[in-house]
Amino acid sequence: MPLSEHEQRMLEQMERALYAEDPKFASALEGSGLRTYTRRRVYQAVAGFLVGIALLMAGMVAKQVWLSVVGFLVMLGCAVLAVTGWRKAPKPGEQTGAPPHARHQGRARRSVMDRIEQRWQRRRDEQQGH
Template sequence: MPLSEHEQRMLEQMERALYAEDPKFATALEGSGLRTYTRRRVYQAVVGFLVGIALLMAGMVVQEIIWVSVVGFLVMLGCAVLAVTGWRKAPKPGEQPSGAAGGARSPRQRRSMMDRIEQRWQRRRDEQGH
């Protein structure tokens, strides 16, 4: 569920206050949650890949149960996809995680875009109300 405009403004104010109060601490926190999450996801995918290999080998040894090999292969494939996508999404240390809309834009440009969207919304509401 996305944050409301008021909540976004409050969050930005809190972030600015944190940077003003303790910039070293703020930069240490920046992106660490996402980095930890994606690293954990990659590790889980590697473990799942190894389980898939074990299932594939077990299915090959017991030739009567072919479906175990197929399941093992599918588990390996799914975990490989998760590991690769998780690895690509992980921000590098010191890098700020990019947002969903235009990671290369500065906060000033984002704010002005949000202001334009808010103005359009207000105009539409005013036109419908009168």
């Protein structure tokens, strides 16, 4: 179930607070999970590509055109998965930042987020002071 807009904002605020307190730890947490997932996806796509080659060759040996076509389609699909997965993978130490849909929103949205971030910072400072 997707998060509501309010929950997404709260999550973004908590992420920013984590980055502000310990950026090294936050970047280590963020990048490792996504890199591992992406790497695993690329490895699975390569394995699927090899299975596609085997199907293609088996179809040629058995003179079954349909099996060769299935092998080719498996190869094609796995190649697309590997390339898209590889492009989306963050580089080591790279911060992914805001989600793509948030990056393309206007200046007014940023000012709202800035105000929310300032309020969050004030609340955190007040809690630490008590």
